[in-house]
Amino acid sequence: MIRINSQPIQSSLPDKTPLLNLLRDELGLAGAKLGCGEGECGACMVLVDGRPQTSCNLPLWAVKDHDITTLEGLGSVERPHALQEAFMAENAGQCGYCLSGILVSASALLQHSPRPTRDEICAALDKHLCRCGAHERIIRAVQRAAQALAG
Amino acid sequence: MSTSAPRAFTIDRNDGRPVLPGNLHINRLLSQWLDFSHPGVVRVFTGKVELGQGILTALSIIAADELDVALDQIGMVSATTLEGPDEGMTSSSISVQDSGSAIRHACAEVRYLALQRAAQAHQLDILSLRVNKGRFKSAEGQDLGDYWHWLQDLNLMREYEGLSRPKPYGELTLHGRGKVPRVDLPDKILGRPRFIHDLRLPGMRHGRILRAPAAEAQLTNAQHPVPTALRDRWSASGVQCVLDGRFIGIVAESNLAADSALGELREAVQWTVPAALPDMHQLADFLRTAANEVTYPIQQGELLHAGDGVSLACDYLKPYLAHASIGLSCALAQWDGTTLQVWTHSQGIQNLRDDLTKALGLPKTAIVMRHVEGSGCYGHNGADDVAFDAVVLAMALPGDPVRVVWSRADELSHAPLGSAHLVSLRARLNDKGHITHWHHELWANGYSSRPGRAALPTLLGASQRANGQPIPLAINPPLAAGGGSDRNAVPAYNIEHTHVVNHRLTVMPLRTSAMRALGAYANVFAIESFMDELAHASGQDPVEFRRRHMTDARSLAVLNAVVERSTWWHLPREEGVGHGVAWARYKNTSAWCAVLARVQAGETLRVLQLDVAVDVGRVVDLDGVINQTEGGALQGMSWTLKEAVHFDRQQVTTQSWVDYPTLRFSEVPVVTVHVLDQPDQPSLGAGESVQGPVAAALGNALFDALGVRVRQLPLSQDHILQAVNESA
Numbered sequence: 001m002i003r004i005n006s007q008p009i010q011s012s013l014p015d016k017t018p019l020l021n022l023l024r025d026e027l028g029l030a031g032a033k034l035g036c037g038e039g040e041c042g043a044c045m046v047l048v049d050g051r052p053q054t055s056c057n058l059p060l061w062a063v064k065d066h067d068i069t070t071l072e073g074l075g076s077v078e079r080p081h082a083l084q085e086a087f088m089a090e091n092a093g094q095c096g097y098c099l100s101g102i103l104v105s106a107s108a109l110l111q112h113s114p115r116p117t118r119d120e121i122c123a124a125l126d127k128h129l130c131r132c133g134a135h136e137r138i139i140r141a142v143q144r145a146a147q148a149l150a151g
Numbered sequence: 152m153s154t155s156a157p158r159a160f161t162i163d164r165n166d167g168r169p170v171l172p173g174n175l176h177i178n179r180l181l182s183q184w185l186d187f188s189h190p191g192v193v194r195v196f197t198g199k200v201e202l203g204q205g206i207l208t209a210l211s212i213i214a215a216d217e218l219d220v221a222l223d224q225i226g227m228v229s230a231t232t233l234e235g236p237d238e239g240m241t242s243s244s245i246s247v248q249d250s251g252s253a254i255r256h257a258c259a260e261v262r263y264l265a266l267q268r269a270a271q272a273h274q275l276d277i278l279s280l281r282v283n284k285g286r287f288k289s290a291e292g293q294d295l296g297d298y299w300h301w302l303q304d305l306n307l308m309r310e311y312e313g314l315s316r317p318k319p320y321g322e323l324t325l326h327g328r329g330k331v332p333r334v335d336l337p338d339k340i341l342g343r344p345r346f347i348h349d350l351r352l353p354g355m356r357h358g359r360i361l362r363a364p365a366a367e368a369q370l371t372n373a374q375h376p377v378p379t380a381l382r383d384r385w386s387a388s389g390v391q392c393v394l395d396g397r398f399i400g401i402v403a404e405s406n407l408a409a410d411s412a413l414g415e416l417r418e419a420v421q422w423t424v425p426a427a428l429p430d431m432h433q434l435a436d437f438l439r440t441a442a443n444e445v446t447y448p449i450q451q452g453e454l455l456h457a458g459d460g461v462s463l464a465c466d467y468l469k470p471y472l473a474h475a476s477i478g479l480s481c482a483l484a485q486w487d488g489t490t491l492q493v494w495t496h497s498q499g500i501q502n503l504r505d506d507l508t509k510a511l512g513l514p515k516t517a518i519v520m521r522h523v524e525g526s527g528c529y530g531h532n533g534a535d536d537v538a539f540d541a542v543v544l545a546m547a548l549p550g551d552p553v554r555v556v557w558s559r560a561d562e563l564s565h566a567p568l569g570s571a572h573l574v575s576l577r578a579r580l581n582d583k584g585h586i587t588h589w590h591h592e593l594w595a596n597g598y599s600s601r602p603g604r605a606a607l608p609t610l611l612g613a614s615q616r617a618n619g620q621p622i623p624l625a626i627n628p629p630l631a632a633g634g635g636s637d638r639n640a641v642p643a644y645n646i647e648h649t650h651v652v653n654h655r656l657t658v659m660p661l662r663t664s665a666m667r668a669l670g671a672y673a674n675v676f677a678i679e680s681f682m683d684e685l686a687h688a689s690g691q692d693p694v695e696f697r698r699r700h701m702t703d704a705r706s707l708a709v710l711n712a713v714v715e716r717s718t719w720w721h722l723p724r725e726e727g728v729g730h731g732v733a734w735a736r737y738k739n740t741s742a743w744c745a746v747l748a749r750v751q752a753g754e755t756l757r758v759l760q761l762d763v764a765v766d767v768g769r770v771v772d773l774d775g776v777i778n779q780t781e782g783g784a785l786q787g788m789s790w791t792l793k794e795a796v797h798f799d800r801q802q803v804t805t806q807s808w809v810d811y812p813t814l815r816f817s818e819v820p821v822v823t824v825h826v827l828d829q830p831d832q833p834s835l836g837a838g839e840s841v842q843g844p845v846a847a848a849l850g851n852a853l854f855d856a857l858g859v860r861v862r863q864l865p866l867s868q869d870h871i872l873q874a875v876n877e878s879a
Contacts, residue, residue, distance in 0.1 A: 013407070014407075017407060021407050025407070028351070030342055030343065030344040030349040033346070033348065034479060035479065037559060038807060038808070040559075040809060043477055043478075071342040075341075077343070084340050087340045088336060089330075091332065091333050091774050091778060092340075094203035094204065094205070094779075095202065095477075095526045095527035096339030097339075097346065097476075097526035100339075100342060122816040123816075129477055130477070130816075131476060131477045131527055131786065131813060132203055132527045132782045133783065133786040133789070133814070134778070134782055135785055135814070135816055136819065136821075137778065138816075139819070
């Protein structure tokens with residue numbers, strides 16, 4: 001059994017199946033994205049017990065009895081997470097393919113470090129590739145979310 | 152069989168018909184742009200597609216402002232062959248000019264037609280009517296209905312006539328002001344399905360392609376490339392193999408099964424790969440000596456021969472670059488025996504359909520194309536190729552939709568590349584330190600192999616089928632469309648004797664095509680590095696040296712703006728810190744851009760700040776312009792400091808993000824963008840003006856910091872050390 005966004009999930013997929021396949025193909029969660037299949041780009045980032053991990057190369061056996069949070073688990077359309085609000089307010093992205101993973105990592109950062117410096121934000125997001133060059137506004141959006149959460 | 156004539160790079164406005172604004176000229180019916188049949192919603196059609204550049208947002212601003220409707224009343228409908236205009240490609244930073252101008256004028260006309268009906272019915276002066284959120288009011292505040300009421304029995308299948316001019320800038324309330332929310336981003340931030348990767352069709356099956364490792368690779372056992380035992384085992388588990396020449400695909404019931412079968416296929420199939428590629432360590436020699444065809448973008452005044460009073464001569468080299476989209480190329484196709492449906496993130500669904508007709512022998516009318524958003528592509532990546540892959544598999548399995556997705560390795564090694572590019576510059580200065588002679592010679596492959604432009608299809612899979620023809624050589628758009636490898640090769644400076652020689656390679660060992668800014672990136676890097684070298688060689692200030700050679704007020708204004716508004720440019724440099732400047736006017740006819748870079752050169756090169764000023768004429772979406780400029784600057788910085796595609800004599804060896812590092816958050820400098828306000832000037836695209844100037848500004852800053860000139864891109868540790876050793 002795996003808990004995904006607080007829901008217990010039983011899967012009949014083979015143990016070695018990457019978690020991302022379960023999320024996207026079986027559960028129809030569109031948030032986490034496939035970018036490389038090798039854990040190198042961060043597009044598929046999810047939280048495992050609150051810690052960011054790439055899901056494209058994470059076998060199901062490794063997350064048995066663990067808590068998984070995806071972008072969909074951070075907030076909803078009706079009640080977005082402060083980060084989602086901030087990213088929308090800042091137009092923080094260009095094509096947006098990297099954003100799901102970045103939002104997930106940023107949420108873990110804000111859990112541990114509610115008022116992160118620019119350097120801390122960059123360090124927390126350093127595993128994530130953004131090809132469009134939206135980095136500046138993504139950093140601004142994380143700062144904005146931190147302020148909103150603090151205020 | 153219907154064939155499609157190759158598509159030109161520019162609109163033919165001398166076709167005997169009255170010239171209409173933008174792409175209205177080739178899509179003349181109002182109904183091709185606007186639909187009011189859904190009460191409360193204005194459907195705005197565009198043939199342009201969202202690539203992450205924010206075009207849907209910019210176009211919705213244009214429509215909302217012209218019609219006086221709210222942004223949330225606009226429903227943008229992007230490219231499909233079922234309805235809307237044919238606008239060819241979304242490329243070259245011309246969407247706001249061509250599509251935006253058409254939408255603006257179509258909206259002005261429909262607004263007039265609707266107001267005219269309301270005014271006549273109420274016997275009021277049309278000029279006294281006001282519109283707010285699509286509702287009409289008299290001067291006294293009387294409600295007079297709305298667009299949907301007055302247009303319900305008006306057939307918009309009528310040609311644009313120019314009945315009313317668009318509004319003056321002063322009456323536009325959304326243009327160039329503040330931050331308009333992006334149309335597409337909320338879905339992507341909230342995790343709602345929006346990308347083509349998220350599209351699921353009923354009964355959908357999953358395809359993969361085993362790509363030949365190189366263009367000239369042959370199957371070692373062409374008769375039976377896939378072992379019978381493997382195929383038997385697959386057929387028991389629902390995996391089908393589609394084999395056509397060197398095109399090998401599989402279709403399975405799930406992504407997991409498809410990935411697993413592809414792994415087995417890769418193990419089983421043997422290739423013979425000839426040593427057909429150049430030596431990547433001797434790239435300049437290859438470019439200079441390869442067979443080529445010569446054109447002369449400018450031949451003005453005397454020719455400056457090597458060794459004949461040359462003040463300075465330098466060579467600059469750019470490697471092959473990958474588009475390196477974060478998302479994988481992906482497409483869906485379905486064939487029912489008569490109609491082929493294709494879902495694609497191609498930049499040009501019409502061009503792609505043209506090439507599908509050539510490759511398949513199907514008439515255009517049998518093919519329905521729909522654009523679905525992909526990740527940023529930055530030019531011609533694998534989007535078109537993967538669509539053809541999906542089509543071949545779907546046609547082999549009639550009925551079921553087939554989804555194909557490429558791998559990261561495919562993305563980096565089989566998608567078209569940005570060409571390697573060598574520039575050799577020489578110049579003569581007079582005794583007053585003014586340039587009198589300039590000679591620019593360049594060698595590169597063409598910068599376009601996009602579908603739709605050649606007699607033969609340019610799709611990778613089509614070239615690999617049994618009856619396939621080799622992919623046509625990459626060509627260059629004509630200078631009237633901005634040029635290709637010669638884009639920005641003509642210096643935008645006042646120089647009496649100027650010659651540019653363009654060698655387009657007529658061999659193409661690595662497939663090249665359009666990558667953002669085309670040749671402008673390498674040419675501006677070379678020209679603006681060389682200007683810096685000339686300034687230093689003659690003891691002149693690099694900014695002043697450029698100013699004295701500039702030819703127009705807007706060039707001067709953009710350079711002055713970036714220098715005057717910088718908070719650090721005039722400050723003394725600390726140890727190891729260098730400042731660099733560069734500028735260009737994209738295509739010499741489009742947006743102006745000037746860049747200042749501040750770098751720290753120590754163990755590694757660290758970029759501290761990038762200041763950018765742009766003049767894109769009238770700004771439609773201010774935050775969109777800033778976003779494109781920031782992003783372009785950072786992507787340009789990534790190309791310049793880090794990127795090069797690697798290959799051995801047989802094949803591309805760049806296969807993963809480890810092989811092809813791109814810019815990371817920890818390397819991002821502070822980027823400051825100044826947008827010059829020019830509301831009375833035509834809008835110019837904002838996506839590609841900055842990459843060339845950023846490259847040169849970084850090289851110039853590196854020189855300022857170290858006193859060493861690096862002329863080979865990327866400005867990597869290796870190339871910096873090499874330049875240090877050579878100068879010692």
